[in-house]
Amino acid sequence: MTRPVSYACDPAQGYCECGRCALPPARNIDLDAVANLNRATTATAMCLVLIALLLGIFAAGLWRTEQVHKAIVAERNV
Numbered sequence: 001m002t003r004p005v006s007y008a009c010d011p012a013q014g015y016c017e018c019g020r021c022a023l024p025p026a027r028n029i030d031l032d033a034v035a036n037l038n039r040a041t042t043a044t045a046m047c048l049v050l051i052a053l054l055l056g057i058f059a060a061g062l063w064r065t066e067q068v069h070k071a072i073v074a075e076r077n078v
């Protein structure tokens with residue numbers, strides 16, 4: 001045995017554990033694309049969270065206005 005450790009290298013898939021395989025440069029482009037996708041996904045998620053937050057504040061404000069309105073009407077009717 002010349003290799004004490006067997007690596008599951010797959011240069012065709014751009015995967016290497018030993019660090020000595022000649023990997024195709026496409027892997028870096030793939031990683032950049034994944035990073036860009038993650039950034040876009042994070043931005044979209046943040047946008048949705050902000051919209052949900054605004055809607056929640058808006059709904060809370062409407063609910064409070066409704067409660068105050070009901071209280072005023074009840075006070076006038078008594």
Ligand SMILES: [Zn+2]
Nearest residue numbers: 009016018021
């Ligand atoms: Zn390798």
